[in-house]
Amino acid sequence: MTDQTAPVSLEEFNHRLAEISEAMPKRLRQCAEFVAQNTDRIAVSTVAELSAGAGVQPSAFMRFCQLLGFSGFSEMQKMFRETYAQKWPDYATRLENLRASGADSPSALLAEFVEAGRLSLENLASSIDAGSLEEAVDVLAAAPMIHIVGFRRAFPVASYLSYAFEKMDIPAVLHDGVGKLNPRHAIRKGDVMIAITFAPYSQETIDLAAYARGLGNPVVAITDTMTSPLRRIDALTLAVSEVDVGAFRALSATLSLAISLAVAIGAKRDRANE
Amino acid sequence: MTDQTAPVSLEEFNHRLAEISEAMPKRLRQCAEFVAQNTDRIAVSTVAELSAGAGVQPSAFMRFCQLLGFSGFSEMQKMFRETYAQKWPDYATRLENLRASGADSPSALLAEFVEAGRLSLENLASSIDAGSLEEAVDVLAAAPMIHIVGFRRAFPVASYLSYAFEKMDIPAVLHDGVGKLNPRHAIRKGDVMIAITFAPYSQETIDLAAYARGLGNPVVAITDTMTSPLRRIDALTLAVSEVDVGAFRALSATLSLAISLAVAIGAKRDRANE
DNA sequence: ATGAAAATGGAATAAAAATTCCATTCATCG
């Protein structure tokens, strides 16, 4: 049953997987999907565990292995166990290796950003004020409509929030500035706004937030410091500070805060509707 | 036979090993020596293999495991397998548990997302293929024009890339789907595309990438697994897998990869222009 | 609709691995 085309390296394996997974029946595709996303578990798991993870019978997983060119699961696992040793060194070492591959190589840069992201996340977890966060969730969960504003560097955050709200069926509009239409008309009394901006703060965001505030509407601000101009208009401020790499700043912490906010709002609304 | 002092972490294990290996009989010391030097193999080997490596009978290795406090080899191996798999806890289950214990407060949720983000970043650092990344940077740095495509969950990434390129004066257009205009007209021969999509893959992205590829243009894909449909069109694939929290997935790793890519391209172009 | 082919689930079987047991060897002390 052994097929001479059995992959002998991770690269070959991935390639093979991509190549044939399109034309696979349902269950086998489930296997492919699960394996693609959990490649690192293969070396240390049993067929039973993996097939359960993929939501499939062991026999189906068996067929999957054979389709890839292995004689069975054992042979496939052997390949992963052999390449396992290289993956073992811990995270710190791996990061070192990435860095060492040349100070200004893409992978070294990636290592920098990964590290910056981790630091930012740690910082976020310890610095966020649980009370303010909860208050923001309460206010937003009760909103008839949520307006999301954020330009330039804040725009990815705004659009991500918009996507999350859409998925959870929460009424929200993203003010994206397309067509330079005046967005104020869409804002009604009682609506709530999420304003996102970082230094150098964009005037449009501040203006729109100030307008909403002027109507007496609550504004939740996601911003970088406590001295942000959004503070002045008495917005409920959630401060996030990102560690930067050179002149560049990633958004790991900000996005994590945003998605948490969105999911918490969704959860709260669900509870309220029961 | 189970000993309550069985180590539950790598640190405890090493400590225990050092502590008792001095007062061991010959064969068992051989085991200790071998294990200390090949800790990484324990998770993926059998007793037979390990005992042979240590130059010892399987039964001797068995006694060694018991001396360390485990009930047998299986239990010891389990510890190592879990330590390795620890990075991939089942978040769905954990979130369930959190809920059950009434700890689904916004800050608990945030903590989950922060943790998920950290794990995703670690995984990114270890799983990214330095060669592919470098190749992507080379191709993109040489592009006369970069087209960025990504909808829904991928849109924040696309817009962030667009922002970064703008800041670095790199010619790039974001295909955002506004006005449902046909974006194909803007793509010229020789341009390079960055296509971003995650399961469930959005057809528009795939179609546009396929069109670009049809022109003979290179396509760099940022996607979630090796089974992504973008593989089919022979795109240069950068795979990122994010750890998710319940049904939700943050973008920490993906954005870190994106910003690294952008900055690396900028740096390379600068060097070329000097 | 109907039959053929493909896919699937689950139990039965085979293989492999872990664990135990005991006869033998080795070291130690009177």
Added chain:
DNA sequence: CGATGAATGGAATTTTTATTCCATTTTCAT
């Protein structure tokens, strides 16, 4: 030097895991 207990090797046993087989369901073309 011989007795005693610890240490060891190897085979027997048990447990776990992989693999196969076949009855049943699903899919698809006619």
